[in-house]
Amino acid sequence: MLSSPDVMACSRTCSRILGLSLGTTALFAAGANLVLLFPNWDVTYLLRGLIGRHAMLGSGLWGGGLMMLTALLSSSLAFLGALICFITSGVALKDGPFCMFDVSPFNQTQAWKYGYPFQDLHNRNYLYDHSLWNSVCLEPSKAVIWHVAFFSILLCISLLQILLVVIHFINSFLGLFCSLCEK
Numbered sequence: 149m150l151s152s153p154d155v156m157a158c159s160r161t162c163s164r165i166l167g168l169s170l171g172t173t174a175l176f177a178a179g180a181n182l183v184l185l186f187p188n189w190d191v192t193y194l195l196r197g198l199i200g201r202h203a204m205l206g207s208g209l210w211g212g213g214l215m216m217l218t219a220l221l222s223s224s225l226a227f228l229g230a231l232i233c234f235i236t237s238g239v240a241l242k243d244g245p246f247c248m249f250d251v252s253p254f255n256q257t258q259a260w261k262y263g264y265p266f267q268d269l270h271n272r273n274y275l276y277d278h279s280l281w282n283s284v285c286l287e288p289s290k291a292v293i294w295h296v297a298f299f300s301i302l303l304c305i306s307l308l309q310i311l312l313v314v315i316h317f318i319n320s321f322l323g324l325f326c327s328l329c330e331k
Contacts, residue, residue: 174216181208223317230309237303243267244274245295247285260286 184203187193218225244266251259265284266274274280274292285291 171217174213177208177212177216178214181206181213184208223313223320227310227313227317230306230313233302233306234310237299237306240299241275241296241303245285245291247291248287249284250286 181203185194185199187199193199243264246262246264248260248262249265251261266280269280272280274284275296281292282290288294
């Protein structure tokens with residue numbers, strides 16, 4: 149009878165072999181479907197619409213290829229999502245909150261508008277000058293605190309996600325290729 153470590157090692161090896169096999173077969177399926185679109189390596193058949201409907205359906209591209217690769221590349225999509233969140237949060241912190249503010253110092257009449265009042269502060273940084281936090285944004289109340297708090301949280305979470313995805317990717321990569329060396 150197999151002991152628990154033996155079962156885990158067998159499961160891990162099987163998982164690695166399956167991952168490598170699925171990736172390889174997905175690439176071959178997509179390649180085979182692409183070749184079907186160019187009979188005799190001639191593009192004119194495709195341009196003239198002389199390709200059978202089964203080849204044009206592209207099931208090897210999207211079914212056997214893209215769907216399999218998407219499953220294998222989910223770590224890449226997770227990394228991209230976390231990176232987008234990180235960049236967006238950083239830019240949001242740089243630009244400041246979207247709020248109603250007084251523009252009368254610029255045009256000498258009492259006027260309020262919604263926008264990004266901290267974007268045009270060339271010599272001051274609102275993140276370090278807390279006196280601006282309650283004096284610039286008129287509505288919503290505490291807009292700066294809300295903005296800074298939650299975009300800082302998003303920035304930290306997305307950085308953690310990036311690190312976790314990179315660790316997961318390295319672990320999967322090493323596990324996949326190291327399994328080929330095991331006896």
